[in-house]
Amino acid sequence: MTGYPKFVEFREEGPREGFQIEKKIYPIEQRLAFIDMLSDTGLRQIQVGSFVSPKYVPQMADTADVFERIRRVEGVRYTALWLNENGFQRALAAKDVHIDARLLFYASDTFSRKNNNCSAAEMRERQRDWVRLYKQHGFAVETAYVMAAFGCNFEGEISQDRVMDDFRFILRLAEEEEIPVPALVIADTMGWANPEAVKRMIGGLREIAPGARIGMHIHDTRGLGIANVQAALGMGVDLFETSVAGLGGCPFASHGHARAAGNVCTEDAVFLCHELGIETGIDLDKLIAAAQAAERLIGAPLMGRVMHSGGLAQYRRSKS
């Protein structure tokens, strides 16, 4: 139940998160060069763009071109985000998109309405349609998410019962549809979690889904991101969605001052794992180099820490 995992998988979201949130549209060549750097770090899954409305998100309008032009490294899954069937069809039509068939659940009604124009209950029902659509196209569901699992800037505290109710629905749906759900992801979309809440939530989920693989999507909005990763690691969680250099951020979480932090920073979390003796398959120095490249590209200081200080291997090497 508890105790650190031996190996942790990181799924990278920086290329989408980072460039989707910027007002400026960065030339495709620059984004390709950045993604190509990430491909050599040992990361096994990289979300490179999204198939969403080019009207609302012009930064991602060329995602099909990105898939056309990225350098492919064997063993790396290149994924994309979509929010509706039209986007999914565009993903299918693009070159070699790894379809990481996802189911999305919302623990906050208001947040669901803002993101999906429908209630959380309707969103639940829509996931049945997604399961069938994925099946039709021969894809197995890979991950089911419960978003805003710890709290919501619109609705306040979210009860653990509510989140568990969503996960129970997911488990029933999986049973009814006779599909496995390889990973259950608890998403702290607006940075409400703290280490004790993380431990309680994972403990609760393990009770209703013993043996399930649990992942976490953690935002560092209020500075507890890495402490929450640490708490999850201690509970045996071996799957995290993160963003190199801390690229991105949730626009809803910001307060009109400087931008609020977004996803937990990949290289800081990888550094934590390595310091704890947990393997990740990732070359931290290469990841830091990619984070630094992203910072040069964005042209403003990014939120990552270890990208500005370097890791510790260099000092240990020079000593021995």
Place this chain on the structure above:
Amino acid sequence: MTGYPKFVEFREEGPREGFQIEKKIYPIEQRLAFIDMLSDTGLRQIQVGSFVSPKYVPQMADTADVFERIRRVEGVRYTALWLNENGFQRALAAKDVHIDARLLFYASDTFSRKNNNCSAAEMRERQRDWVRLYKQHGFAVETAYVMAAFGCNFEGEISQDRVMDDFRFILRLAEEEEIPVPALVIADTMGWANPEAVKRMIGGLREIAPGARIGMHIHDTRGLGIANVQAALGMGVDLFETSVAGLGGCPFASHGHARAAGNVCTEDAVFLCHELGIETGIDLDKLIAAAQAAERLIGAPLMGRVMHSGGLAQYRRSKS
């Protein structure tokens, strides 16, 4: 031994850390306004400047004036840094400096030489002289520090044995001099700690000094700062030295890119405590306002998180 404390004390270092590291010299009026904001947050100890060489640190040359002009709030101790007897004498001569008589030990020889122009062993012996000097002037030692306790960018990994050896020396010195040492502070001056190392170190120190009050001075150089605070809280540590907005940083830790993070950010750590149900006596909203004021003053994004997102009390209030 373990388990969260009920109340945690934060000692604020931002006004010194933050403005000492900047090349620019900020007008005294601006710094006074910032310190005056901090005085109203509930913080009980604020380090407002340093009595060091005005030739090397011109930013702090007016520290005596700062002490003359700050607005005093009852119950708040206003402290300063000094590195030698001359600085100490200047602190004594200034207006109402709270002399937080400190003993400084170095777990790294090279770091001691860089900071003090003497070996760690010589630095140890010098602390005897400090005890006597403090006694002469009627001050009781308040805190003893072991610096670079987890590792050193010059010497690499520091063994826990070496750190414990320093603490044993401190305990013997206290016995010989017949003085109490109210707080033993483990300082991760260059950001080498991780949560497991923190737990081991505190466990080790509790073994040789059962019943002693343990404090931590943690740097967020590599992003594990808050996770390390969390680990220390879980071990019952109730004293932290931190820096509002994450002001400051260790120049040695930087790698020539953007500046490496310095002290753990006070308001992020306070937010963590409050989320865990630990009292701090601090008004988080006022602390956030002070952090934002510091950011406006510095004129560049600072490293704190919760200062950019706001805490959670606002959402909880609006819901109920």
